[in-house]
Structure formats: C-alpha cells, structure tokens
Amino acid sequence: MQDLDHANITAAVNATWGDGTDPRLREILEALVRHLHELAREVNLTHAEWQQAIEFLYQVGRKTTRRRNEFILLSDILGVSSLVDMLASRGPDGATERSVLGPFYLPNAPMLPVGGGDMRRDNPGEPVLVRGRVYDASGRGIGGALMEVWQNAANGLYSNQDPDQADDNLRCRLNTATDGAYAFTTIRPVPYSVPTDGPVGGVLRATGRHPWRTAHIHFRVTAPGYDELVTELFPADDPYIDGDAVFGVRASLAVPFRRSDSAELAAAHGLPTPFGVVDYDFGLCPAG
C-alpha cells in the first residue's frame, strides 16, 4: 500500500483527478492543490490555525449574500481580483488596461446624445468635463461604440446604495461619434471605504490596513468586433492614489483632473467655472 506523508500527499491528491476531467479544470485543481499544500508546509500550519482559517471562511460565508459578497471583498483586499484583471490586460500596445467592475454596476443607465452630454445634472461637488476618443489598435476612432459610465456622489455613495439618490444618478450610457469622440460632464468622484462590518474588515483592523478605495469613475466600453473593456479612471492627485485598498489603480489609469477657467468650454458643456477637465482616450482590443 502507499505510505502517505507530508511530502508525497500532494502527488497522491493530484493522482486522483480522473481521466475524464476537463483538462483546464484539472490544470487549475492541480495547481491549487500544489499551492495550498506548499503554503501549509512552508508556514508549518498548526491544527489550531487551520481551525481558525475554517472558522474565518465560515464567517465569510455567513456574511455573504447576492448583494454583498464577502468572498469578492476578500479576493479584492488580497489583490487577487486586480491580479486577474492585470493578467487579462496583457493586450497589444495601445490597449487600455482593465480594472475591476465592482459591485455597483447597473445596466440600462440613461442614454446621453451621441458623443456625450450631461451626467452631472444638479449633483453637488467639483464639476468635471471628461472627454476623449475610443480607438482601435491602429489608432482609428471607433464610431458607435457604447460607453457606460458610473461613479459615486459627493457623499461617497453610489445610487444603488443610497435611498436619497435617484436610481440613475451619476450613471449614463452614450454612443461615440463617428470619429470615436465622447464627452460628458460629471462631478469629481470621492474616495470611499469598502465595507468593514464583516470578517474581512477584521483582517484590515488586525493588520493596520485602511479600508479606503482611491476615488474613481467606472467605464465599460463595448463595440462590435472588439473585446469588452471594463476599467476605471483615478484622479492622479487622490490622497489614496498609492494606497487603494483593493489595488485597482494602474499608473496608466491615473489621470490629471486639470483646472480650467475657460468660459467658452464651460458654456459649451453647461458647467460653472472653474471646472476640472479629464482627457482620456480608450484603446480597444480586436475581439478574441
């Protein structure tokens, strides 16, 4: 009979996946077992620590609902969610980097006119004009791309977290113009805390980590023949630009919110002066 021990158990577990197993599932399970075992061996995990880990996962499961997924939050604060986005971002030169979708996306936001319009409405906060182009690998503008935009209000909350905001507040959709141009008005987003009332909040407290996300505007850009792009833009001067609790910031997505006093631009976009200007072009990858 086989004589299992702490060294050979890894190969023994990975020998049990049957021949009919989907090859990709098998590849992932084999790597999972190898890394879990190596982790336990490396730190010489005790039975009491294993029990604490099981209890922690039990509490994460208890806190999780379809609306509030503590497993995703755990993945976020360990940098796993962002790493997965980064791995998917290794596209051709010129393609915009991806970042997290987050839990606050809603479909069917109000359509603005082709090219852009007013998402700011009467929201308090620093007025901002965001503008640029959506382009392809060759630098050509992509007309008719669908851009979806969502962000939080001055109180730090998204509309679907806040009964005092209209459901569609600070959310919009727009189609790019034939040359790929877009422009919309909004307010500057503000940093906000990830939820800290669950077991993941306990980890942050036990390790002296803050729960703040760098302020950001979410984008989802789709166009026929191109891969979907989900990303975020961050104010380069945000106090948490180097300390996003979920590691969503990339240097290429940190953008200046330039101050403008242009009366002409203000009038064209219905903004008071001064206002912020963000210029950003989004590069899409060909599908597949």
Add this chain to the structure above:
Amino acid sequence: MQDLDHANITAAVNATWGDGTDPRLREILEALVRHLHELAREVNLTHAEWQQAIEFLYQVGRKTTRRRNEFILLSDILGVSSLVDMLASRGPDGATERSVLGPFYLPNAPMLPVGGGDMRRDNPGEPVLVRGRVYDASGRGIGGALMEVWQNAANGLYSNQDPDQADDNLRCRLNTATDGAYAFTTIRPVPYSVPTDGPVGGVLRATGRHPWRTAHIHFRVTAPGYDELVTELFPADDPYIDGDAVFGVRASLAVPFRRSDSAELAAAHGLPTPFGVVDYDFGLCPAG
C-alpha cells in the same frame, strides 16, 4: 506613484500589512498572498474562471452549517486537513501518527472498566477484539491514560447520524491499566461516503473521484504530561485502503484484522467465534 502590474502586485499587497500585525499572522498572510498570486499567474486565471471560483465559494458557504461544514469537506478532499495532521505528527520515534478527528466525535461516552470491556453490545457485524498498550517515548506503559473510541455501525452511520441507534452506541471511554494495557470489543467498521449533495460533491463527480472513506475506528488518547493524540486505525485489507477520499490513511495506522478461533479468548471477552483481533500500541509524545 507606484506602477502596479501582474508581477509586482504581490510585493505591493504584502507591503500593506502594518507594523503592529501579529508576526505569525503576517507570516501566514504573506505566504497566502504569494501562493494565491502564483497560482493565478501560473494558470493565467481568466476573469470568468475567477467568477466561477467565487460562485463555488458562495455555494460552499450556503451549504455550510454548524453541523455540516462544507469548507472542512473541501479541505478534506484536497488533502489539506490530512497534511496539517501530518505536519503535526512529526514527533519523536515511536509516537503514533495523527489522523483526522472528523465530525462525529462526542464527549462523555460510556466508561468501560479499567483496561477495557464491551463496546460491541448487540451490534450486528463482524465481532472484533482490539487490544494493546499506551506507552511513552521510552516504551514504558502509561497507566490511567484516558482512551476515547468511536466508529460507525454496520449500516455505515455513526450514532449521531442515525435516529435508530442509541446516542452512545459504538462509543466508549476507558482508562488504561497500570501497565498501560487496554482491550475492548467492537464490530469491524465499514467504509462510508462523505456527503455528496453539496458543491464539493460536484467536484468529486466532475473529476471522476469516488466519495468513499476507508473504514476506520477513531481514537483520542490523553494522559497528564503528554500531548493529546487523535488518530484512526484502518483495516489493512479494506477495499479503499489506498483510496481514502480524504487521505486519512497512513501505512502505520493500517492494521491487520486477524481472524481468531480461540475459544479461550472468545470466552474471556464475551465474543462468538470466529472473531477479528487487532493488536495496536499507541505511543504518546511528552507534552509540548
């Protein structure tokens, strides 16, 4: 500002654990982040696969209660629970290897007379005499050690899974005699399936793995001045001796269930002939 990418994010996450973090917690978190990230990079985990993993954990959480912990079962079938036992088993020569406590332990089982007695009662199944000594590192018997024993019945169920069994059926406690000797009668345990109605059962089916645990008798042995020993004995001729679904079997814990026709021994222990005999000595480690 820092420019996070798929290679440097691991160091960035591990730089966030604060100076006041418990050193052992920090050691474990750093290794956890390193191995989770390495796993994602190695298999080039896609966003869709990450979502499937999150959904799987969500389902594991939903299936888990205080009585039925699907996280423990997941740890079991990935060999992690046994590996942790193995790491704790690296004691001095002569110390008995540890194995899983399992979910069916109950305290306060009936006390048999010093040295042993009848745990078999009127249970159907192959009658067995289990006997031996509890000894220390120098080979001296340990008198007055407390041995707790539990196992399943011929129908594969433990008393706390089966309304048709008395709560204390096939469970006992006994104190060893002054020379460390013990002996009790029972029936041969039978293989049984781990629960397969949850997401972990789905993994077993998707990978062509069977859910059977090798038959076993559970032991917990405690004595003042010695480390607690939790282990199991397995019939060496069990059909699943090389295929325990939770990797609990060690060669040193697989024991012959020898057939005996001894009328003398049968009479001394109130058994019919023929019966099985298991001879096993348990070695304890000095405390600490």
